[in-house]
Amino acid sequence: MKCAALATVPLVLAGCTGPLSTLTPSGPIAQDIAWLWWALLAGAALLALMVFVLVALGFGRPREVAEGRWVFGMGVWFSLAVLTVTLAGALWVGERILPHGPALEVHAHARQWSWTFTHPGATGPTESEGVLHIPAGQPVDVLITSSDVIHSFWVPQLGGKMDAIPGRQNRLRIEASRPGTYEGLCAEFCGLEHASMRFEVIAHDPAAWPPLPTMEGSRP
Amino acid sequence: MRRVGGMVWLAWLIAGPTAWAAAFSVAYGLHGLGCELGWPALSLGPVSLQRVAIALPSLAAILLCLVLLARVSTALGPEAGIPRLGLWIGLVATLYTMAPVLVATSC
Numbered sequence: 001m002k003c004a005a006l007a008t009v010p011l012v013l014a015g016c017t018g019p020l021s022t023l024t025p026s027g028p029i030a031q032d033i034a035w036l037w038w039a040l041l042a043g044a045a046l047l048a049l050m051v052f053v054l055v056a057l058g059f060g061r062p063r064e065v066a067e068g069r070w071v072f073g074m075g076v077w078f079s080l081a082v083l084t085v086t087l088a089g090a091l092w093v094g095e096r097i098l099p100h101g102p103a104l105e106v107h108a109h110a111r112q113w114s115w116t117f118t119h120p121g122a123t124g125p126t127e128s129e130g131v132l133h134i135p136a137g138q139p140v141d142v143l144i145t146s147s148d149v150i151h152s153f154w155v156p157q158l159g160g161k162m163d164a165i166p167g168r169q170n171r172l173r174i175e176a177s178r179p180g181t182y183e184g185l186c187a188e189f190c191g192l193e194h195a196s197m198r199f200e201v202i203a204h205d206p207a208a209w210p211p212l213p214t215m216e217g218s219r220p
Numbered sequence: 221m222r223r224v225g226g227m228v229w230l231a232w233l234i235a236g237p238t239a240w241a242a243a244f245s246v247a248y249g250l251h252g253l254g255c256e257l258g259w260p261a262l263s264l265g266p267v268s269l270q271r272v273a274i275a276l277p278s279l280a281a282i283l284l285c286l287v288l289l290a291r292v293s294t295a296l297g298p299e300a301g302i303p304r305l306g307l308w309i310g311l312v313a314t315l316y317t318m319a320p321v322l323v324a325t326s327c
Protein backbone atom coordinates (compact mmCIF):
# COMPACT_ATOMS: atom_id res chain seq x y z
CA MET A 1 0.00 0.00 0.00
CA LYS A 2 2.76 2.35 1.04
CA CYS A 3 4.76 1.39 -2.05
CA ALA A 4 1.77 2.03 -4.28
CA ALA A 5 1.28 5.44 -2.73
CA LEU A 6 4.95 6.33 -3.13
CA ALA A 7 4.99 5.04 -6.72
CA THR A 8 2.29 7.54 -7.69
CA VAL A 9 4.33 10.53 -6.46
CA PRO A 10 6.54 10.77 -9.60
CA LEU A 11 3.41 10.41 -11.72
CA VAL A 12 1.75 13.31 -9.95
CA LEU A 13 4.91 15.43 -10.04
CA ALA A 14 5.26 14.73 -13.76
CA GLY A 15 2.21 16.96 -14.18
CA CYS A 16 4.26 19.89 -12.88
CA THR A 17 6.38 20.29 -16.02
CA GLY A 18 5.73 20.42 -19.74
CA PRO A 19 4.48 23.02 -22.20
CA LEU A 20 1.23 23.69 -20.32
CA SER A 21 2.69 24.02 -16.82
CA THR A 22 2.48 27.26 -14.87
CA LEU A 23 5.49 26.03 -12.91
CA THR A 24 7.88 26.16 -15.87
CA PRO A 25 7.50 29.86 -16.74
CA SER A 26 9.19 31.29 -19.84
CA GLY A 27 8.73 35.00 -19.22
CA PRO A 28 8.71 37.59 -16.41
CA ILE A 29 4.92 37.68 -16.01
CA ALA A 30 4.54 33.90 -15.81
CA GLN A 31 7.56 33.91 -13.46
CA ASP A 32 5.74 36.27 -11.08
CA ILE A 33 2.67 34.05 -11.15
CA ALA A 34 4.80 30.95 -10.45
CA TRP A 35 6.41 32.68 -7.45
CA LEU A 36 2.98 33.54 -6.10
CA TRP A 37 1.94 29.91 -6.53
CA TRP A 38 4.92 28.74 -4.47
CA ALA A 39 4.22 31.37 -1.79
CA LEU A 40 0.58 30.25 -1.52
CA LEU A 41 1.72 26.62 -1.33
CA ALA A 42 4.11 27.50 1.49
CA GLY A 43 1.37 29.37 3.37
CA ALA A 44 -1.08 26.50 2.91
CA ALA A 45 1.58 24.01 4.06
CA LEU A 46 2.22 26.01 7.26
CA LEU A 47 -1.48 26.13 8.11
CA ALA A 48 -1.93 22.41 7.28
CA LEU A 49 1.06 21.60 9.48
CA MET A 50 -0.55 23.46 12.38
CA VAL A 51 -3.76 21.46 11.97
CA PHE A 52 -1.82 18.15 11.76
CA VAL A 53 0.04 18.98 14.98
CA LEU A 54 -3.30 19.71 16.68
CA VAL A 55 -4.72 16.38 15.48
CA ALA A 56 -1.58 14.56 16.63
CA LEU A 57 -1.88 16.17 20.07
CA GLY A 58 -5.41 14.81 20.23
CA PHE A 59 -4.13 11.22 19.98
CA GLY A 60 -1.77 11.48 22.95
CA ARG A 61 -2.60 11.05 26.61
CA PRO A 62 -4.98 13.72 27.96
CA ARG A 63 -2.85 16.65 29.07
CA GLU A 64 -2.99 20.28 30.00
CA VAL A 65 -3.09 22.40 26.82
CA ALA A 66 -2.47 26.13 26.83
CA GLU A 67 -5.79 27.08 25.27
CA GLY A 68 -4.93 30.74 24.79
CA ARG A 69 -1.79 29.85 22.91
CA TRP A 70 -3.63 27.54 20.49
CA VAL A 71 -6.87 29.43 20.06
CA PHE A 72 -5.49 32.95 19.82
CA GLY A 73 -1.77 32.52 19.24
CA MET A 74 -2.03 29.90 16.51
CA GLY A 75 -5.71 29.89 15.54
CA VAL A 76 -6.14 33.62 15.15
CA TRP A 77 -2.80 35.46 14.98
CA PHE A 78 -0.70 32.85 13.18
CA SER A 79 -3.44 32.19 10.61
CA LEU A 80 -4.03 35.90 10.11
CA ALA A 81 -0.29 36.50 9.68
CA VAL A 82 -0.03 33.81 6.98
CA LEU A 83 -3.12 35.16 5.21
CA THR A 84 -1.84 38.73 5.40
CA VAL A 85 1.60 37.88 3.98
CA THR A 86 0.14 35.84 1.12
CA LEU A 87 -2.49 38.52 0.43
CA ALA A 88 0.21 41.19 0.26
CA GLY A 89 2.19 38.97 -2.11
CA ALA A 90 -0.87 38.44 -4.30
CA LEU A 91 -1.58 42.19 -4.46
CA TRP A 92 2.04 42.92 -5.34
CA VAL A 93 2.12 40.29 -8.10
CA GLY A 94 -1.33 41.38 -9.28
CA GLU A 95 -0.13 44.97 -9.75
CA ARG A 96 3.08 43.89 -11.50
CA ILE A 97 1.37 41.77 -14.15
CA LEU A 98 -1.21 44.41 -15.10
CA PRO A 99 -0.89 46.01 -18.55
CA HIS A 100 0.64 49.28 -17.34
CA GLY A 101 2.75 51.24 -19.82
CA PRO A 102 3.22 50.81 -23.56
CA ALA A 103 3.28 47.40 -25.26
CA LEU A 104 2.92 45.89 -28.70
CA GLU A 105 -0.76 45.08 -29.37
CA VAL A 106 -2.03 41.90 -31.01
CA HIS A 107 -5.58 40.57 -31.34
CA ALA A 108 -7.02 37.20 -30.32
CA HIS A 109 -10.52 36.41 -31.53
CA ALA A 110 -12.25 33.29 -30.21
CA ARG A 111 -15.17 31.34 -31.62
CA GLN A 112 -16.51 27.81 -31.25
CA TRP A 113 -13.97 26.26 -31.55
CA SER A 114 -10.91 28.03 -32.87
CA TRP A 115 -8.77 31.14 -32.53
CA THR A 116 -7.89 33.83 -35.06
CA PHE A 117 -4.91 36.03 -34.26
CA THR A 118 -3.82 39.33 -35.76
CA HIS A 119 -0.35 40.82 -35.37
CA PRO A 120 1.26 43.88 -36.95
CA GLY A 121 3.17 42.69 -40.01
CA ALA A 122 5.68 44.27 -42.39
CA THR A 123 2.83 45.09 -44.77
CA GLY A 124 0.06 45.87 -42.27
CA PRO A 125 -1.96 43.69 -39.90
CA THR A 126 -1.55 39.97 -40.57
CA GLU A 127 -4.10 37.31 -39.65
CA SER A 128 -3.31 33.73 -38.77
CA GLU A 129 -5.42 30.78 -37.67
CA GLY A 130 -4.40 29.01 -34.48
CA VAL A 131 -0.95 30.62 -34.29
CA LEU A 132 -0.12 33.86 -32.53
CA HIS A 133 3.13 35.58 -33.55
CA ILE A 134 4.86 37.86 -31.05
CA PRO A 135 8.36 39.26 -30.62
CA ALA A 136 10.41 37.81 -27.74
CA GLY A 137 11.89 39.96 -24.98
CA GLN A 138 9.21 42.65 -24.85
CA PRO A 139 5.73 42.97 -23.32
CA VAL A 140 2.80 42.19 -25.62
CA ASP A 141 -0.83 43.11 -24.96
CA VAL A 142 -3.34 40.61 -26.30
CA LEU A 143 -6.73 42.20 -27.05
CA ILE A 144 -9.20 39.39 -26.58
CA THR A 145 -12.67 39.14 -28.13
CA SER A 146 -15.27 36.45 -28.84
CA SER A 147 -18.06 36.09 -31.38
CA ASP A 148 -20.26 33.52 -29.65
CA VAL A 149 -19.81 32.31 -26.06
CA ILE A 150 -17.30 32.98 -23.30
CA HIS A 151 -13.86 31.49 -23.97
CA SER A 152 -10.58 32.10 -22.16
CA PHE A 153 -7.11 32.85 -23.52
CA TRP A 154 -4.34 31.10 -21.61
CA VAL A 155 -0.67 30.52 -22.37
CA PRO A 156 0.57 29.13 -19.03
CA GLN A 157 4.27 29.71 -19.71
CA LEU A 158 3.84 33.35 -20.79
CA GLY A 159 1.28 34.93 -18.47
CA GLY A 160 -2.09 34.86 -16.79
CA LYS A 161 -5.49 33.95 -18.12
CA MET A 162 -8.18 36.21 -19.55
CA ASP A 163 -11.78 35.57 -20.58
CA ALA A 164 -12.96 36.27 -24.12
CA ILE A 165 -16.42 37.76 -23.64
CA PRO A 166 -18.87 38.48 -26.49
CA GLY A 167 -19.36 42.24 -26.86
CA ARG A 168 -16.25 43.14 -24.88
CA GLN A 169 -12.56 43.57 -25.53
CA ASN A 170 -10.31 42.38 -22.71
CA ARG A 171 -6.61 43.10 -22.43
CA LEU A 172 -4.00 40.63 -21.18
CA ARG A 173 -0.26 41.25 -21.01
CA ILE A 174 2.10 38.38 -21.86
CA GLU A 175 5.84 38.20 -22.44
CA ALA A 176 8.29 35.55 -23.68
CA SER A 177 11.90 35.94 -22.57
CA ARG A 178 13.33 33.89 -25.43
CA PRO A 179 12.26 32.97 -28.97
CA GLY A 180 10.38 29.70 -29.13
CA THR A 181 7.03 28.00 -29.54
CA TYR A 182 4.64 27.98 -26.59
CA GLU A 183 1.33 26.21 -26.19
CA GLY A 184 -1.98 27.86 -25.40
CA LEU A 185 -5.53 26.72 -24.83
CA CYS A 186 -9.09 27.81 -24.18
CA ALA A 187 -9.48 27.78 -20.40
CA GLU A 188 -13.24 28.26 -20.14
CA PHE A 189 -15.60 25.43 -21.04
CA CYS A 190 -17.28 26.56 -24.25
CA GLY A 191 -19.00 23.54 -25.75
CA LEU A 192 -18.34 20.08 -27.16
CA GLU A 193 -15.00 20.82 -28.84
CA HIS A 194 -13.66 22.92 -25.97
CA ALA A 195 -10.83 20.49 -25.24
CA SER A 196 -9.46 20.76 -28.77
CA MET A 197 -9.45 24.58 -28.77
CA ARG A 198 -5.67 24.77 -28.57
CA PHE A 199 -3.26 27.18 -30.22
CA GLU A 200 0.42 28.05 -30.47
CA VAL A 201 2.34 31.19 -29.67
CA ILE A 202 5.52 31.67 -31.68
CA ALA A 203 7.91 34.16 -30.12
CA HIS A 204 10.31 35.52 -32.74
CA ASP A 205 13.81 36.87 -32.35
CA PRO A 206 13.37 40.67 -32.07
CA ALA A 207 15.85 41.05 -34.98
CA ALA A 208 13.43 39.09 -37.21
CA TRP A 209 10.35 41.09 -36.20
CA PRO A 210 7.91 41.65 -37.82
CA PRO A 211 7.98 38.23 -39.51
CA LEU A 212 7.74 38.20 -43.31
CA PRO A 213 4.43 36.76 -44.56
CA THR A 214 6.29 33.84 -46.19
CA MET A 215 7.84 32.61 -42.95
CA GLU A 216 4.59 32.86 -41.04
CA GLY A 217 4.19 29.10 -40.64
CA SER A 218 7.85 28.34 -40.01
CA ARG A 219 9.42 27.78 -36.62
CA PRO A 220 11.97 30.34 -35.43
CA MET B 221 -31.70 42.25 34.72
CA ARG B 222 -34.17 41.10 32.14
CA ARG B 223 -33.14 38.22 29.94
CA VAL B 224 -33.04 38.63 26.19
CA GLY B 225 -33.89 35.43 24.46
CA GLY B 226 -34.10 33.57 21.22
CA MET B 227 -34.14 35.35 17.94
CA VAL B 228 -33.28 38.81 19.27
CA TRP B 229 -30.08 37.46 20.80
CA LEU B 230 -29.36 35.59 17.56
CA ALA B 231 -29.85 38.80 15.56
CA TRP B 232 -27.28 40.56 17.77
CA LEU B 233 -24.93 37.61 17.38
CA ILE B 234 -24.89 37.70 13.58
CA ALA B 235 -25.12 41.50 13.22
CA GLY B 236 -21.35 41.99 12.84
CA PRO B 237 -20.67 39.33 10.20
CA THR B 238 -23.90 40.32 8.41
CA ALA B 239 -22.78 43.97 8.22
CA TRP B 240 -19.46 42.79 6.75
CA ALA B 241 -21.18 40.51 4.21
CA ALA B 242 -23.61 43.24 3.13
CA ALA B 243 -20.81 45.82 2.73
CA PHE B 244 -18.75 43.30 0.76
CA SER B 245 -21.61 42.49 -1.62
CA VAL B 246 -22.53 46.13 -2.19
CA ALA B 247 -18.87 47.11 -2.77
CA TYR B 248 -18.48 44.18 -5.18
CA GLY B 249 -21.47 45.35 -7.20
CA LEU B 250 -20.44 49.02 -7.18
CA HIS B 251 -16.92 48.04 -8.26
CA GLY B 252 -18.19 46.37 -11.45
CA LEU B 253 -20.61 49.19 -12.12
CA GLY B 254 -17.89 51.80 -11.58
CA CYS B 255 -15.49 50.08 -13.98
CA GLU B 256 -18.16 50.06 -16.68
CA LEU B 257 -19.19 53.69 -16.07
CA GLY B 258 -15.66 55.05 -15.87
CA TRP B 259 -15.70 56.09 -12.21
CA PRO B 260 -11.90 55.66 -11.75
CA ALA B 261 -11.43 58.68 -14.02
CA LEU B 262 -13.76 60.93 -12.01
CA SER B 263 -11.87 62.51 -9.14
CA LEU B 264 -13.47 63.57 -5.89
CA GLY B 265 -10.74 65.62 -4.27
CA PRO B 266 -7.65 63.44 -3.74
CA VAL B 267 -9.34 60.14 -4.66
CA SER B 268 -11.50 58.81 -7.48
CA LEU B 269 -15.25 58.33 -7.31
CA GLN B 270 -14.49 54.63 -7.74
CA ARG B 271 -12.58 54.40 -4.43
CA VAL B 272 -15.19 56.46 -2.61
CA ALA B 273 -17.96 54.21 -3.94
CA ILE B 274 -16.12 51.08 -2.80
CA ALA B 275 -15.18 52.55 0.59
CA LEU B 276 -18.57 53.97 1.55
CA PRO B 277 -20.38 50.66 2.22
CA SER B 278 -17.44 49.57 4.39
CA LEU B 279 -17.49 52.82 6.34
CA ALA B 280 -21.22 52.34 6.90
CA ALA B 281 -20.65 48.78 8.14
CA ILE B 282 -17.87 49.90 10.48
CA LEU B 283 -20.06 52.70 11.82
CA LEU B 284 -22.92 50.25 12.38
CA CYS B 285 -20.62 47.88 14.27
CA LEU B 286 -19.36 50.73 16.47
CA VAL B 287 -22.90 51.89 17.28
CA LEU B 288 -24.01 48.35 18.13
CA LEU B 289 -20.85 47.79 20.21
CA ALA B 290 -21.76 50.85 22.28
CA ARG B 291 -25.23 49.44 22.92
CA VAL B 292 -24.71 45.72 23.22
CA SER B 293 -24.17 45.72 26.99
CA THR B 294 -27.32 47.66 27.78
CA ALA B 295 -29.37 45.63 25.32
CA LEU B 296 -28.23 42.15 26.32
CA GLY B 297 -26.81 42.48 29.83
CA PRO B 298 -25.05 39.28 30.94
CA GLU B 299 -25.73 37.67 27.54
CA ALA B 300 -23.65 40.28 25.66
CA GLY B 301 -20.36 38.34 25.57
CA ILE B 302 -20.52 36.38 22.32
CA PRO B 303 -22.55 38.99 20.36
CA ARG B 304 -19.87 41.56 21.33
CA LEU B 305 -17.21 39.24 19.88
CA GLY B 306 -19.34 38.90 16.73
CA LEU B 307 -19.46 42.68 16.34
CA TRP B 308 -15.67 42.93 16.71
CA ILE B 309 -15.26 40.18 14.11
CA GLY B 310 -17.52 42.11 11.72
CA LEU B 311 -15.58 45.32 12.30
CA VAL B 312 -12.11 43.80 11.87
CA ALA B 313 -13.21 41.70 8.88
CA THR B 314 -14.56 44.81 7.15
CA LEU B 315 -11.31 46.71 7.74
CA TYR B 316 -9.24 43.74 6.59
CA THR B 317 -11.11 42.99 3.38
CA MET B 318 -11.55 46.60 2.34
CA ALA B 319 -8.03 47.90 3.02
CA PRO B 320 -6.42 46.36 -0.13
CA VAL B 321 -9.23 47.70 -2.30
CA LEU B 322 -8.16 51.24 -1.45
CA VAL B 323 -4.60 50.75 -2.74
CA ALA B 324 -4.90 48.24 -5.59
CA THR B 325 -5.59 49.13 -9.22
CA SER B 326 -9.35 49.02 -9.57
CA CYS B 327 -10.33 48.00 -13.08
Ligand SMILES: [Cu+2]
Nearest residue numbers: 151186190197
Ligand atom coordinates in the same frame (compact mmCIF):
# COMPACT_ATOMS: atom_id res chain seq x y z
CU1 LIG C 1 -13.36 28.07 -25.99
